[in-house]
Amino acid sequence: MSVQLNHTIVWCRNKQKSATFLTEVLGLPPATQFGPMLVVHLNNSVSLDFYEKDGKIPSQHYAFLIGEDDFDQVFARIRGRGLQYWADPGKHRTGEINRSDGGRGVYFEDPDGHLLELITRPYGSRP
Numbered sequence: 315m316s317v318q319l320n321h322t323i324v325w326c327r328n329k330q331k332s333a334t335f336l337t338e339v340l341g342l343p344p345a346t347q348f349g350p351m352l353v354v355h356l357n358n359s360v361s362l363d364f365y366e367k368d369g370k371i372p373s374q375h376y377a378f379l380i381g382e383d384d385f386d387q388v389f390a391r392i393r394g395r396g397l398q399y400w401a402d403p404g405k406h407r408t409g410e411i412n413r414s415d416g417g418r419g420v421y422f423e424d425p426d427g428h429l430l431e432l433i434t435r436p437y438g439s440r441p
Contacts, residue, residue, distance in 0.1 A: 321361040326426045329364040377431040415440040
């Protein structure tokens, strides 16, 4: 059996604002229109499809595995935007990064309160 994640919908209040935030922070190409959604393509053939919704938007968590050099660039953009960031998903270690599994990681929020995470090593991959 072969199972791969193809896409997921990211609920948001303003798809242009949310998709642009993600592409700019991560250094990705601009989102593309597909029906009512703005689609952000990731390097592993998975897409995040931003879809506008009225009312409350429950916070979701999206983790991005990136390289060490990429981490420095993305983290600089996070700090350059003055975004609050944490070393943990519970948001207790404000202004810190974590060193889990011998890599680096950080959490921050998008415009709709989704908790985004950057990691340079998959969890459980400590050498």
